[in-house]
Amino acid sequence: MTTSTAPIAARTATTATSKRALALPALLFLLIFIFPFVAGPHYVILMFSAMGYAIALLGLNLLFGYTGLLSLGHAMFLAIGAYTAGYMTSTRITNFELILLVAVAIGATVAVPIGLLCIRYVKIYFAMLTLAFSMLLYSFLFKFYHLTGGDEGIRIKVPSLTAWDLSGLDTLSVLTGPLYYYVFALLVLLTALMRCLTSSSLGLQLRAIRENQQKAEYLGVNVKRYRLVAFVIAAVYGVLGGVIIAIPVGLADPSSPIGFNRGISSSCCCSAATPIFWAHYWAQSYSFSFRISSCLSPNIGGSPLVSSS
Amino acid sequence: MVVNVTLLQAQNVRKLYGGFCALDDVTLSINDGEHVSIIGPNGAGKTTLVNVLTGLVRPTAGNVTFKGHNVVNLGAVRLARLGMARSFQLVNIFPQLSVGETIAVAAISHLRHGERFFSSTARNRPVWEIVERVAAIFGFSGKLDQPAKILSQGDKKLLDVASAFALSPEIILLDEPTSGVSTADKSTIMRVLVQAARQMGIKAIIQIEHDMDIVFGYSNRIIAVHNGRILADGSPASIRARADVMATIVGRQRDHA
Secondary structure (H helix, E strand, O other): OOOOHHHHHHHHHHHHHHHHHHHHHHHHHHHHHHHHHHOOHHHHHHHHHHHHHHHHHHHHHHHHHHOOOOOOOHHHHHHHHHHHHHHHHHOOOOEHHHHHHHHHHHHHHHHHHHHHHHOOOOHHHHHHHHHHHHHHHHHHHHHOHHHHOHHHOEEOOOOEOOOOOOOOOOHHHHHHOHHHHHHHHHHHHHHHHHHHHHOEHHHHHHHHHHHOHHHHHHOOOOHHHHHHHHHHHHHHHHHHHHHHHHHHHOEEOOOHHHHHHHHHHHHHHOOOOHHHHHHHHHHHOOOHHHHHHHHHOOOOOOOOOOOOO | OOOOOEEEEEEEEEEEEOOEEEEEEEEEEEEOOOEEEEEOOOOOOHHHHHHHHOOOOOOOEEEEEEOOEEHHHHHHHHHHHHOEEEEOOOOOOOOOOEHHHHHHHHHHHHHOOOOOOOOEOOOOHHHHHHHHHHHHHHOOHHHOOOEHHHOOHHHHHHHHHHHHHOOOOOEEEEEOOOOOOOHHHHHHHHHHHHHHHHHOOOOEEEEEOOOHHHHHHHOOEEEEEEOOEEEEEEOHHHHHOOHHHHHHHHOOOOOOO
16 A cells, blocks of 8 residues: 555645635625625616526536436426415415425425436436426416416515514515525525535435446446435425525416526526536536537437537 | 355346347356356357346346345345446446546445435545555556546556445456456456455456456356357366367367466
């Protein structure tokens, strides 16, 4: 064992780079924190979408970036979050924590059976199946008028906080003040949690599954179980993002499973959520577009949907 | 008297691919302390045999048991837990994972740390102790942070084998560990494998091998396969004495002393 010092030195170097990788997200969090002091209320309210999409994309990144499963139905969980917020506030349950908890419970409950079915497939088949479930939810929201309000949707009232008495404040000051920082704290917390999960044995095993499923199985990695775990965690993050995005909008409507999908793809490209997503992604250092092309191109009859770049 | 504990057993195994019979009525048992070489010409059924023994391929008839458990219904994950590991004929690695991470996947699985979702793997000392030990044996100590995809072809092959060893299995099945490697490097790899098996406490090695110098130099039991049937099964000396086996497998009769 003459070489035991080399790997330890190598790992210290890795820790140093991960500290540098943390600098960008830390700076972004600082900017989000001081944002209400420098920007007008309209822009502050837009930040709810940015932070909501950031949370939803953290989940999608676990499923797509780490596990290699591209879900086109991630927006369905955002819609579940939005409708839960709408349904609860319209039945006079306005407590924000309770809304989040119930949304997580519903999201996870829906994600388990859908996940069990979808994770049996990979690549384009997984993508199409998740899209199918998303469209199914869209039809459900559209047709079940008495439950979902049909095309009119459900109104979402501004929620209340347990630890913060908001009774004297008008809607705008609640959104730009207490609720903004509440959501910000949630974003920081969920980012830290995701970092914890991805640097644990779960993250390593998910990446092993993404890289080579057969090899992972013969090294004792329970592929199906961890895929399901990733799917459910992604769903929970999606649901939380959905609640947050929908609150300043004040409406959950059936276009949300589709509209959120558009939102997700546009946030991947250009929205304010992107830096947070990319910073996290960049820290893991591999390319998003590469993953899209390698996920979709092979084994679909020689006609790649997305050309490799 | 030494009691030979049977680890892996195949009974009347038959495998049909459509009309083609890849394995026909194969019965064998692998015991503690054996280093088995499976030899045979191309298309004899060697890889199919290893695939059936490791549960990757379901036999058409017959059954395979590992430590009393039916391999067919067990699945790869539980086989790994029970103490069986394998490497593959073609390079089978995690391209974007580093060498250290690749071995760590096996170490995590061996230590049953797979469910530790909230503690950092980088700071998991037992895992990295195994990684460093295995890396030192296989000569990867200086390459732990290199992505597996930039390794040379020989090193990729060796990494596949090293990660299987990191499971600390009782039995390991290697599908041509020395293929695609220069003749000079083959004996180096074999020395590493034998040393690794001793250090990791591996009880039995099953290896598909084409190089007769390695077959007769390292194994203590040889199974000759031809047209899906076991042609001969015995010690190197007894195989060398079989003129028909030597003619079929080696292609010509010659003394491999």
